[in-house]
Amino acid sequence: xxxxxxxxxxxxxxxxxxxxxxxxxxxxxxxxxxxxxxxxxxxxxxxxxxxxxxxxxxxxxxxxxxxxxxxxxxxxxxxxxxxxxxxxxxxxxxxxxxxxxxxxxxxxxxxxxxxxxxxxxxxxxxxxxxxxxxxxxxxxxxxxxxxxxxxxxxxxxxxxxxxxxxxxxxxxxxxxxxxxxxxxxxxxxxxxxxxxxxxxxxxxxxxxxxxxxxxxxxxxxxxxxxxxxxxxxxxxxxxxxxxxxxxxxxxxxxxxxxxxxxxxxxxxxxxxxxxxxxxxxxxxxxxxxxxxxxxxxxxxxxxxxxxxxxxxxxxxxxxxxxxxxxxxxxxxxxxxxxxxxxxxxxxxxxxxxxxxxxxxxxxxxxxxxxxxxxxxxxxxxxxxxxxxxxxxxxxxxxxxxxxxxxxxxxxxxxxxxxxxxxxxxxxxxxxxxxxxxxxxxxxxxxxxxxxxxxxxxxxxxxxxxxxxxxxxxxxxxxxxxxxxxxxxxxxxxxxxxxxxxxxxxxxxxxxxxxxxxxxxxxxxxxxxxxxxxxxxxxxxxxxxxxxxxxxxxxxxxxxxxxxxxxxxxxxxxxxxxxxxxxxxx
Numbered sequence: 001x002x003x004x005x006x007x008x009x010x011x012x013x014x015x016x017x018x019x020x021x022x023x024x025x026x027x028x029x030x031x032x033x034x035x036x037x038x039x040x041x042x043x044x045x046x047x048x049x050x051x052x053x054x055x056x057x058x059x060x061x062x063x064x065x066x067x068x069x070x071x072x073x074x075x076x077x078x079x080x081x082x083x084x085x086x087x088x089x090x091x092x093x094x095x096x097x098x099x100x101x102x103x104x105x106x107x108x109x110x111x112x113x114x115x116x117x118x119x120x121x122x123x124x125x126x127x128x129x130x131x132x133x134x135x136x137x138x139x140x141x142x143x144x145x146x147x148x149x150x151x152x153x154x155x156x157x158x159x160x161x162x163x164x165x166x167x168x169x170x171x172x173x174x175x176x177x178x179x180x181x182x183x184x185x186x187x188x189x190x191x192x193x194x195x196x197x198x199x200x201x202x203x204x205x206x207x208x209x210x211x212x213x214x215x216x217x218x219x220x221x222x223x224x225x226x227x228x229x230x231x232x233x234x235x236x237x238x239x240x241x242x243x244x245x246x247x248x249x250x251x252x253x254x255x256x257x258x259x260x261x262x263x264x265x266x267x268x269x270x271x272x273x274x275x276x277x278x279x280x281x282x283x284x285x286x287x288x289x290x291x292x293x294x295x296x297x298x299x300x301x302x303x304x305x306x307x308x309x310x311x312x313x314x315x316x317x318x319x320x321x322x323x324x325x326x327x328x329x330x331x332x333x334x335x336x337x338x339x340x341x342x343x344x345x346x347x348x349x350x351x352x353x354x355x356x357x358x359x360x361x362x363x364x365x366x367x368x369x370x371x372x373x374x375x376x377x378x379x380x381x382x383x384x385x386x387x388x389x390x391x392x393x394x395x396x397x398x399x400x401x402x403x404x405x406x407x408x409x410x411x412x413x414x415x416x417x418x419x420x421x422x423x424x425x426x427x428x429x430x431x432x433x434x435x436x437x438x439x440x441x442x443x444x445x446x447x448x449x450x451x452x453x454x455x456x457x458x459x460x461x462x463x464x465x466x467x468x469x470x471x472x473x474x475x476x477x478x479x480x481x482x483x484x485x486x487x488x489x490x491x492x493x494x495x496x497x498x499x500x501x502x503x504x505x506x507x508x509x510x511x512x513x514x515x516x517x518x519x520x521x522x523x524x525x526x527x528x529x530x531x532x533x534x535x536x537x538x539x540x541x542x543x544x545x546x547x548x549x550x551x552x553x554x555x556x557x558x559x560x561x562x563x564x565x566x567x568x569x570x571x572x573x574x575x576x577x578x579x580x581x582x583x584x585x
Contacts, residue, residue: 018118022126023133030102030134051095051138054087055146077154079228081171082251084146085178086224089247090217091142092179096186097210098349103131103190104290124291128284131187135280139179147172166258174254177276181246184283186213191286207345211352218353220247222360234264243268249275324431329424333414333483337432340406340485347401347485354397358390365389378522379453384461384515387445391437391469392510396503398433399476402484411486411558425481425556432484433473441466461518464531468514471535472506474542479549481556490560 096103113123151168189209193202220227230242231251242248252268325331341347369382405411441462450458514531521527 019122019126022113022118022123023130026127026130027134030099030130051091051142052145054091055084055143055149075232078232078251078255079225080150080154081174081254082228082231082247083224084143084150084171084175085250085254086221086247087146088139088143088175088179089182089250090221092138093182093186093213093217094353095138096183097213098346100186100190100206100210101345103187104194124288127291128287131287132280135180135183138183139176142179143172143175147175170254170257173257174250174272177253177272178247178250181250181275181279184279185246188279188283188286189213191283191288191290194290195286207348210345210349214349214353215356218356218360220245222364234262246272246275327424330428330431333428334431337428337484338435341401344406344485346404350401350404351394351397354393354400355390358393361393362386362389377453378457378519379449379461381512381515381519384518385511387440387461387465388468388511388514391440391465392472392507394436394440395433395469395472395476398436402429402480402482403487403490404485405488406485411483414483414486415558423481423555425483426477429477429480429482429484430473433476434470437466437469437473441469464514464518467532467535468510471538472510474539475506478542478545482558483556487557488559 147168151164151171155164155167193205193209197205227242227245227248228251231248234243249268249272252265253272255262256265256269325334341351365382365386369380445465446458446462448458449461517527517531521531
């Protein structure tokens with residue numbers, strides 16, 4: 001036997017150790033989720049690339065801000081440095097919030113691991129090890145592109161190897177610690193809630209806590225320029241509220257490590273160091289305390305309780321909806337869709353997250369316009385774009401949430417009574433989106449613009465926003481043939497970057513061109529005629545496209561199939577054709 005034989009056997013035995021396999025199982029559970037979780041599965045490689053993309057794009061966008069005129073690179077780069085710290089914390093925190101349910105053991109873990117001859121402590125240590133590894137992986141991945149590109153761009157006017165190395169090391173350490181802090185704070189909140197609250201109360205409060213954390217991250221991300229301007233003028237004796245933001249702590253740590261002797265930065269650096277040590281310790285303690293309780297209570301909580309029950313109840317509103325919902329199919333599926341949106345945590349987070357980003361961008365646009373613009377008989381294009389920003393992201397979030405199933409194995413309830421020859425899915429999805437479109441227009445946009453600029457501006461602008469939004473709905477549903485929340489998750493592969501590109505392009509067109517056309521039409525009413533003709537032409541093109549769709553392309557689907565690497569046999573589903581032939585005979 002060769003000398004390497006025992007060594008290879010020992011190495012193979014290490015790979016078969018329960019602890020290593022438990023760690024791998026925990027990582028895969030968090031990254032992929034369960035089959036019935038309804039989560040999007042991009043694959044680990046695609047997910048890591050997607051998380052690194054914001055930092056790369058931001059680094060490229062700031063190239064034009066640095067030239068040869070900067071004397072103090074540290075002071076000039078402070079706003080961008082703060083932005084990257086906020087971006088790192090927001091991205092990592094958003095991932096932890098999205099994977100909220102996967103961070104703790106579920107019923108499938110209990111069914112698979114409880115009968116095995118493995119000690120509960122070993123399972124706990126494996127889960128903690130997996131979470132530590134995930135925090136480190138996310139910290140490096142989210143900041144990989146920005147840590148490589150931003151230092152090179154920032155020091156281009158004062159290049160030296162020593163200064164560049166210090167700049168690079170301090171930037172990487174600051175954004176990495178900010179990412180890890182964000183991850184462990186979310187984990188600590190999760191653990192403390194599980195320790196303090198009963199299971200039912202935890203499930204009911206969970207969605208509100210997650211939405212609150214998302215709103216906080218969006219608010220911090222949308223106020224980066226204002227906060228960085230305040231930090232630049234901090235004094236040792238002053239105590240502005242921004243000093244209580246964790247993002248400011250890590251900015252102070254970065255500036256202090258670069259040799260800046262400002263006492264304010266020294267104080268912030270100490271707070272960042274304490275937070276970097278306290279957050280993992282608090283999260284580990286809370287997770288360990290909640291782990292035994294959650295793992296032991298799984299067998300007692302096998303029922304799937306609703307998370308936000310009571311939002312949509314059975315009420316006497318059927319007569320009011322008879323004019324809006326004409327068929328039994330629409331009535332049943334419409335009620336199911338609304339209950340899903342208001343009771344499912346994942347779907348509420350998707351729609352609420354998109355809407356929160358839209359509200360944050362709209363508020364930033366409002367503040368910038370209020371500080372630069374004066375009184376006018378007609379609002380500026382920026383002020384006209386505010387409702388368009390919110391509605392665009394809200395509708396995109398709704399369309400995106402339609403792709404995520406609640407429980408795919410239960411979609412047989414819809415398969416049995418659904419006639420594949422009846423194309424009712426498009427009308428159903430359109431009416432669901434209209435329910436979320438009409439209230440903001442009538443309750444917010446119309447009164448706000450009417451109060452400030454008069455009824456004429458309010459009515460015209462509301463009509464323009466409504467027409468553009470309804471056309472956007474038709475574009476988003478151009479080839480839609482699913483009952484929302486009942487079809488399997490699409491395979492996001494090569495077409496995902498293209499979809500993101502068109503969404504960004506549509507956002508620019510929807511929130512920039514429409515307000516500009518409306519503003520020009522206020523002085524030259526003939527622009528309204530061109531706007532109406534353009535909307536009519538796009539609508540006719542969509543109608544013509546739908547009429548050209550074949551019978552099989554318009555049938556409802558309940559399972560997405562991948563065209564790449566699929567070796568299964570395609571079935572033509574000729575049963576309905578045969579049935580029609582028998583009827584004819």
